[in-house]
Amino acid sequence: xxSTGIVLGFWLLSGVTVASALLVFxxxxxxxxxxxxxxxxxxxxxxxxxxxxxxIAVAQVLIYAGAISVLLVFAVMLTPLASRDNANSLFVLPGxxxxxxxxxxxxxxxxxxxxxxxxxxxxxxxxxxxTVQGIGSALLDPYVLAFEIASVLLLxxxxxxxxxxxxxxxx
Amino acid sequence: xxxxxxxxxxxxxxxxxxxxxxxxxxxxAFYRFxxxxxxxxxxxxxxxxxxxxxxxxxxxxxxxxxxxxxxxxVIFDVEVVFLYPWAVVHGGLGFxxxxxxxxxxxxxxxxxxxxxxxxxxxxx
Numbered sequence: 027x028x029s030t031g032i033v034l035g036f037w038l039l040s041g042v043t044v045a046s047a048l049l050v051f052x053x054x055x056x057x058x059x060x061x062x063x064x065x066x067x068x069x070x071x072x073x074x075x076x077x078x079x080x081x082i083a084v085a086q087v088l089i090y091a092g093a094i095s096v097l098l099v100f101a102v103m104l105t106p107l108a109s110r111d112n113a114n115s116l117f118v119l120p121g122x123x124x125x126x127x128x129x130x131x132x133x134x135x136x137x138x139x140x141x142x143x144x145x146x147x148x149x150x151x152x153x154x155x156x157t158v159q160g161i162g163s164a165l166l167d168p169y170v171l172a173f174e175i176a177s178v179l180l181l182x183x184x185x186x187x188x189x190x191x192x193x194x195x196x197x
Numbered sequence: 198x199x200x201x202x203x204x205x206x207x208x209x210x211x212x213x214x215x216x217x218x219x220x221x222x223x224x225x226a227f228y229r230f231x232x233x234x235x236x237x238x239x240x241x242x243x244x245x246x247x248x249x250x251x252x253x254x255x256x257x258x259x260x261x262x263x264x265x266x267x268x269x270x271v272i273f274d275v276e277v278v279f280l281y282p283w284a285v286v287h288g289g290l291g292f293x294x295x296x297x298x299x300x301x302x303x304x305x306x307x308x309x310x311x312x313x314x315x316x317x318x319x320x321x
Contacts, residue, residue, distance in 0.1 A: 031204050057256075075203050081282060088278050093271040100267040103259045162282030166294050173297065176279055177304040180272050184308035187268040188317045 036076045043069030057102050064095040081158045265317060276305055 046069060049062035067090040074083035165173045227233040244251055280298065287294040312318055 031201075035204070035207060072207070080203075084281055085278050088274055088281075093274040096267050096270055100259075100264055104261050104264060106258050107256060158282050158285045162284075162286030163290070165279070165282055166286065166290055166297055170297055173279065174300055174304065177276070177301045180275055181304050181308040184269065184272045184305075185311055187265060187272075188312055188315050191265045191317070 032076050036073065039069050039072035039076065042066075043073060057099070060095065060098045060102055063098065064091055067091040067095065078157070080156050081161050084158075262320070269312065272308070273305070276302075 043066050046062045046065040050059045050066065053059040053062060067086060071083045071086040071091065074080075074086055224233070228235055279301065283294065283298050283301075287298065
């Protein structure tokens with residue numbers, strides 16, 4: 027058994043995540059749907075913390091709740107007002123089918139897998155471990171080339187964005 | 198020890214969410230129990246108390262030029278994700294780690310310099 031704090035946090039966070047995910051498609055206003063999606067991302071980040079995946083939680087906050095949501099809000103604010111309601115579309119039925127299939131697969135895996143249960147000392151040791159140190163040392167020692175190439179990738183993304191938007195300007 | 202720190206963050210987060218709700222709830226409760234009156238007035242209902250008067254709705258279509266700034270933000274946001282594990286461990290790794298991070302930021306600074314050079318940071 028985990029400590030009560032983590033269990034309580036898990037239920038609170040999953041409640042927030044599921045409720046805001048419901049708001050995403052119940053809301054008639056597209057911008058409200060986007061903001062509910064951001065809240066859902068934040069709840070998911072909290073859930074990652076309860077799974078002792080702290081780096082993924084931080085990446086979730088920075089990438090999804092930060093960057094992706096900024097892109098979503100911009101995409102909504104830059105579209106004409108007329109096309110901005112969260113209307114029903116032809117994709118409802120395929121969406122429901124895909125969602126049901128995905129829920130079925132995940133549920134099947136969750137039930138089918140024989141989850142190992144930790145007892146005694148192992149719980150105390152493995153209740154919560156941080157992953158950032160391991161990722162940091164791995165990035166800086168064996169995978170330093172990948173670390174630097176990631177910055178080249180980001181550089182090419184930045185240059186590409188500028189070239190696409192400002193192609194008419196002289197250098 | 199780490200879960201307690203996250204727990205503290207969670208408690209602070211809940212307090213931070215509840216705190217701004219208190220005046221809203223109090224105001225509504227005072228209205229319901231007829232302690233405060235409800236008289237609408239165009240000046241009272243204005244969004245901003247002072248400054249330039251707002252014109253039109255905030256729900257209009259914004260200029261597509263903002264998108265470049267959003268993309269720039271996203272790229273440097275991803276950079277921060279890479280620097281975060283570095284910031285946690287660099288103290289024990291010494292000069293090489295510092296050099297690696299400087300190289301990482303330097304490559305991205307080239308991009309910022311390019312954006313500056315192409316005058317992509319200006320509003321035109």
